[in-house]
Amino acid sequence: MNAEAVVFWVFAIVTVGSAAVVVLSRQLIYSAFALLFTFFGVAGLYVLLGADFLAATQLLVYVGGILVLLLFGVMLTHKIYDLDLKAETTQVVPGLIVAVGLFVILSATAVRTQWMGLVRPPAPTTREIGRLFLGQYLLPFEAASVLLLVALMGAAMIVRRRRDA
Amino acid sequence: MIGLQHYLVVSAALFSLGILGLLTRRNAVHVLMSIELILNAANVNLVAFSRFAAGNLDGQVFGVFVIVVAASEVAVGLAIVLTLYRLRRTPNLDEADILKG
Numbered sequence: 001m002n003a004e005a006v007v008f009w010v011f012a013i014v015t016v017g018s019a020a021v022v023v024l025s026r027q028l029i030y031s032a033f034a035l036l037f038t039f040f041g042v043a044g045l046y047v048l049l050g051a052d053f054l055a056a057t058q059l060l061v062y063v064g065g066i067l068v069l070l071l072f073g074v075m076l077t078h079k080i081y082d083l084d085l086k087a088e089t090t091q092v093v094p095g096l097i098v099a100v101g102l103f104v105i106l107s108a109t110a111v112r113t114q115w116m117g118l119v120r121p122p123a124p125t126t127r128e129i130g131r132l133f134l135g136q137y138l139l140p141f142e143a144a145s146v147l148l149l150v151a152l153m154g155a156a157m158i159v160r161r162r163r164d165a
Numbered sequence: 166m167i168g169l170q171h172y173l174v175v176s177a178a179l180f181s182l183g184i185l186g187l188l189t190r191r192n193a194v195h196v197l198m199s200i201e202l203i204l205n206a207a208n209v210n211l212v213a214f215s216r217f218a219a220g221n222l223d224g225q226v227f228g229v230f231v232i233v234v235a236a237s238e239v240a241v242g243l244a245i246v247l248t249l250y251r252l253r254r255t256p257n258l259d260e261a262d263i264l265k266g
Binding site for chain 1: 166167169170171172173174175177178179180181182183184185186188189190191192193194195197198199201202205208209212213215216217218219220221222223225226228229230232233234235236237238239240241243244245246247248250256259
């Protein structure tokens with residue numbers, strides 16, 4: 001087992017294990033902190049895949065933005081002394097059946113298919129991604145910026161307190 | 166040798182865990198976290214195919230778009246959850262039945 005395999009397995013175990021904690025934990029705040037490790041593990045997988053720009057973006061946007069937002073969500077929707085988290089889980093058995101079945105089908109497909117194609121040697125990606133954004137993918141890039149603006153305004157509009165209500 | 170299949174299996178595990186959380190948890194913030202897991206699984210797939218099968222960077226560009234959509238989704242979703250909490254004093258999704266006829 002070479003070094004790459006060791007690092008891959010470490011990141012894979014961290015990612016999947018903490019994702020299991022996210023889903024199965026009884027306390028919501030533990031889930032939020034386990035989500036931190038999931039995001040770090042996925043960023044490590046990106047680094048192993050040679051996606052340096054995407055790994056940095058993952059850390060900045062997910063850990064710096066989305067996770068903080070979710071922590072605010074946890075804190076604003078729960079009282080700190082609210083210990084009885086009743087009715088947290090429903091439909092455990094059907095959910096388990098669907099999830100396990102899905103995992104078996106997906107991983108069997110992934111393992112048994114003969115994947116072919118070119119392997120891209122690891123190289124710096126930031127310059128190339130910038131070129132793609134301002135060239136081939138210019139229209140989706142602009143649409144994404146409009147989407148961010150709309151989401152920002154929409155979120156502010158939804159949570160504001162109405163004076164007439 | 167670590168190949169495409171390894172990454173795909175990890176991504177399938179992440180996706181299935183996200184689906185499990187989506188189906189079994191009734192807390193709105195918990196459901197948002199599960200959706201983040203699913204989006205991350207999709208992203209791992211895109212980047213893995215970009216590395217092992219496509220030979221170019223299109224997958225990574227789509228990964229950036231997925232992150233953008235995830236950021237706006239969680240902002241709007243959290244706004245809705247907070248408004249719901251203000252109206253109903255509960256983050257439980259089963260009690261969010263105001264629109265039910």
